[in-house]
Amino acid sequence: MNYKRLVVFLVFFLLFVGCNKPQEEVIEQKDKTITELSIPGLSSFCVDEAGEFYYYAANGDSTIYKCAMDGTPVAQFLITADVEAPETYGYYGEEPPLSALNFSALCMYGDTLYFFRGLKSSLLELNVTTGESRLVATLDGFHTVLQMAAGEHTLMMPCFTEAGKQFFVYHLDTAVLETVPVERMKNMTHGSGDLYWLNVQDEDGSYYFQEYHADTGKLSEEYASNFTYELSDLVYDDKTDLMYGMLYSAQYVCFHPREPKKVSRFTAQPVYVTPANPQIAGGRLYVPEGDTDKVYHFDTEAYVTWNEPLKGYVTSELSTTEWAGYNIDLEVIDWEELALKVLAEDKDYDFVIMNTDMAEATALRDAMAYLPIPAEVIETYWAECWPCVKQGATYNGDIWMLPLEAYAGGLVYNEQNLNKYGLSIENIKTMPDLCEAAKVLHANGEFGWYNLQPMQGTLLQNYLWKYRNEDTINFDTKEFREILNFLYSERNVNEDYSDAFYRNSYINFGRVERLEEEESLSGAEREASRKRRGAARVFLDETGARDTWSFEKYLGAEGIRVCIVPGMFGEEETVQVSSQFLVLNPNSENKEELLNFVKVMSELYIANPATFLSSNTERYAQDVVMRDVCELFRKGEMVFGWPDGLFTSYYLYAAGQVTDAEEVIKELNRVVNMYYGE
Amino acid sequence: MKLKFFTKLKLCILPAAAGLLLFYFLPFLKVLYYSVLKGQYQKEFVWLRNYKNVLTNQYFQLACFNTLKLIAICVPLFLLLAILISLLSLYAGRMGRFVRKLSILPLFLPSVSVVAAFLLVFEKVESELPIYSIFLWKYIGMGVVILVAAFSSVEPEIYEAARMDGAGPLTMHAYITLPVCAKPIQFTMILGVVYCFRTFRESYLYYGANYPPDYSYTLQYYMNNQFLKLNYQSMAASSVMITLLLAGFVALCSGRKNGAE
Incomplete structure (x- = not known):
């Protein structure tokens, strides 16, 4: 025995074994730590740097409130510094709007709180230690300051002026107001000292970040990101060099602004419904919820994980x-x-x-x-x-x-049209029933055409689905012969019907307005007509594209119902749900x-039931069509497919290219046995 | 230190050996490893259960039978035709050279166009004949090239001596050409077996499906379908068995030759 060779072999073998780690355990999610605070009539707020207190202004008064993070009131400051200042805001009626009357855009630097009142274009400050307040400046022409960030000697603010949205820097020492010299600037946040971080859109539509030294006017290099949306609610934490912001759909991101391509995402249950701005300080995020006047905060560390795209x-x-x-x-x-x-x-x-x-x-x-x-x-x-x-x-x-x-897959039908000719969906339990009904409609001058092609697929799928749990599927049965006979008879006898104008896989039980009739209508009439026309269509086995299977277009349409697709026999109806x-x-x-x-x-x-139909029917409008659609899903079974090419002989038979049913049965048994057996 | 000549020669083999180890032997070990596991993501050691499952599977048996049938029929035909064409082309002068060049051409044609042409010819034929024909038509040129090179290398003096002893062409080739060129012929036969496994692409295109008629269902179909089903264990087990079978076949051929020598 050559032991050296054995050792070499074992080393290689063990190396290979070692290369295949078992499936790793799933990493547990950290617990959420969410505290709920309630602020009646909240208009604007901010949090101090240490994250110990928050300050807010409320609707209808000129007071700044100071609270501990658990919501306990600590102090309140009545602001009278701009009482004597004239109103600069033009409004209709006797009372100015709350948005102009209230303090807005609260921000802090050290002990000083800055805020703005649109009614008088007044920029104010409050020393939260001494309680002294003063009018810093009257910013002529400024009525809406969207947001404000405070530095050591400067303030930066995006404002709506007559020229549109612009970013300004106000120099506290010299009382000079100047615009930020950056095009396509979308957002900003304070960094440290008089440094601000800018979020700018590139010419090609992507976004980058840039430092702006407001005191000297210097701009840093551009830090390119992978973002294709602008970030809102930007906040920078200089202790950790982390920037937080919101993309869209309340998806929050966290990243180092000099490395914005490396991003983590986080979210929290109460956050995604908030329309207002969050603020972050001391590692906590504070989000006001406009409708219910609440503030939520949670520990961002619980959600942040670093990752690559x-x-x-x-x-x-x-x-x-x-x-x-x-x-x-x-x-x-x-x-x-x-x-x-x-x-x-x-x-x-x-x-x-x-x-x-x-x-x-x-x-x-x-x-x-x-x-x-x-x-x-x-x-x-x-x-x-x-x-x-x-x-x-x-x-x-x-x-x-x-x-x-x-x-x-469902069948949409016009109940009224069926009843008009003595037909009822209750009596249409099988595929032959369906064809007969279509023929009655056709004979009465209605659109009662059908297309054999989708039917053949449905019939086969139903058959396969019924016996999917068997060891194999036997096609040499009376039941399957019935399907083949049906296809044969419909193909040969009813060619008129299979040559219908509408070939896109549906049976039409309704009267369809012609396009030229619709063209003569305008506005709401045309829309209503389009809705009726769409609703009148009777789709068969419509399983694919979202744009055609838009149940919304059937909402409110009179007489329109949805039912499952009949099988070959009444008791074999199935609804196949794919996902x-x-x-x-x-x-x-x-x-x-x-x-x-x-x-x-x-x-x-x-959050979007239009794309995913959940079992929670309370999410949907109380409409007949919607209830029917829900019923479809309730009765449905999840379908998993079979390989392409396995049923070629069946489809060739349905298309008339193969005429011997026995040959089809033999071939199907052969290939399906092979598929299951190999 | 001065190395001996043969030691130097052995050292020259090292790069090739390393490549063989890296790209053939190590992947094969991994395949071997997969073949004794329950699943790709269920790394449970199941000993030879996968082999047993594969060996008792009726479609694996069918595939083996069809593959062996293909080898048993096509490889001798391939060899015989290659020898005949090679010898005749050697006698035919310029025409022979033209035939040799022509016979190699199918190897360079895209499989799709070859199959399209054969589909027209064998439209109504429901047997394995089209695939066998494609095999012979496509690969015979390679056999001819190898054998012509081998036959040309036989010393003319040997034929001259035999002719002086009164031997005819048939006797000369039976007793001189074939024994002298036994190794190239053996190599061509092995190549033919390998080409039998490579006809899958043409067969797949000809039938246009993963599930061809029973008579054309070969091992490649079986393994390809197992691969598409992500059933790597069956695929690995059958691969190992086929590899060992082929290795055994090659070893057997070599052994016999050596014995004859």
Whole structure:
């Protein structure tokens, strides 16, 4: 025995074993620490540098209030410094608007609080230690100061003037007001001393950050970011050199302003409904909620995790455009390439998006090539999901995917038109019933056309779905022969119907106004007509594009109902729900951030029922169509696809290119057995 | 220190050996490792369960049968035709050179266009004949090139001596050319077996699906489908078995040759 060779072999073997770490445990989310404070009539507020007190102004009085962070009142200061100053704000009626009367744009530097009153264009200051206040300046022509930041000797303020929104610097020592010499400046925040951070849009639409020394007028180099949206609510914490801001959809980001390409995101439940500005001091974020006059604060450290932009693959073109404010590097990839990545246990991507009705989804699931999503990460969303979607997204006790958008195939019909010709949806339980109904409508001069193509797919899918849990699917059955007979008879006998004008997969039970009639209408009439016309269409097995399956266009339409697609026989009706979903790469190196992304995405989707239909019917308008659609989802089952090409002989038969039904049955049995058996 | 000549020669092999180790041996070890695991993401050691599953799978058996049938029919034909064309082309002078060049051309044609042409020719044929024909048509040129080079290297003096002893062309080739060129012929045969495994692309294009007729369902289909299903364990187990089978086949051929020598 050559021991040296054995040792070398063992070393290599162990190296390989070591290269394959087991699936890592999911990192737990930190607890939220949210305190709720209530401020009646809040108009503007700020927090001192140490994060010990907050100061605010309320509607209808000239007082500045000082409170401890738990909401305990500490002091209040009546401001009379601008009493003698003349009003500069023009308004209609006897009373000025509150926005002009109140103090706004509160900000602090050291012990000095600065604020502005639009009614008199007065810039005021208050020493919070001594309680002394004074009128700093009257800024002629300034009626709305959007925000203010205070430095050692300067104030910076974006204002609306006659020239539009402009950024100004006010020099406290010299009482000089000047504009900031930067084009396309979008936002700013105070840094330290008289240094301010500017958020500027580049000529190509991207955003960069720049330091501006307001006392000397010097500008630093530009720090390019990956942001394609301007940041609002910018706050800079000079102790940690961190900048906080809001992208959109209440997605907050945190980053070093000199390295703005490296960003972490954070969010909190009460934050995303707030319309007003948050402020950060001492590592805490304070957000006023306009409608209910509340201030929330929480420890940002609980949410912040550093990360690189996330990398995702999609296996087909997507309708998804929302990425929850994340900077996503997205690339289309074919399945073979992705399978290679899975095989190689690649770490270079974080997630994959595909559809459940693709055969590959099952492969991904069965191979357990996913990072399970802890239920608590998507708790709210999960509670709202349709049962069928939840069932489809669960495998071996794991939530293996995040369902993004769900589609259900349904049939939309005009109940009134059906009744007019003695037809009722109650009697249309089978596909032949449906065809007969269409023929009656057609015979009466209505649009009762149908297209065989979508029917054949529906019938096959229903059959497959019914026997999907068997070891294999047998096509040599009476039931399947009925389907083939139906296709054969409809193809040969009713050719007139299959040559209808509307070929885009629907049966039309309604009378459709012609386009030229609509052209003669205008404005609201045309809109109403368009709505009726859209509503009158009867779609069959419409499963795809969001723009066509927009239930909103059916809302309020008279007589329009939705039902499930009939099967070959009455008792076989099914509703197949498919979904676009997101799967996390178990080998991703950004697991923590990835789960945070999932959390944020789920919050985004739950906030938008138009793209994801949840089981919570209270979210929807009380409309017949909406109730019917909800019913579709309630009855539906999540569908997972079969590979392309497996059923070619069936479709060739339906198209008339193959005429021997026995040959079709034999071929289907062969390939499906092979698929299941190999 | 002065190295011996053969030691120097052995050192020259090092880069090739390193490449072989890095790009063949180590990946193969990983495949071996996958073949004894429960799943790519369930790294549970299951001993030879995957091998058992694969060996008892009726479609793996069907694929093996079809692949062996392809080898058993096509490789001898490939070899025979290559030898015949090579010998005839050597006798045919300029025409022979032209035939040799022509026979190599199919190797450079894109598979798609080859398959499109064969689809027209074999439109109604429902058997493995089209794939076998594509194999022979496409790869025979390579066999011809190798064998012509080998046959040309036989010393003319040997033929001259045989001719003086009254041997005819057939006798000369049977007793001189073939024994002398046994190694290149053996290499061509191995190449033919390898090409049998490479006909998957043409077959896939010809049938346009992952599930061809039963008679054309070969090991590549089986492994490709397992790959697409992310069932890497079955794929790895079948790969290991096929590799060992091929290695055994090559070793057997070499051994026999050495014995004959």
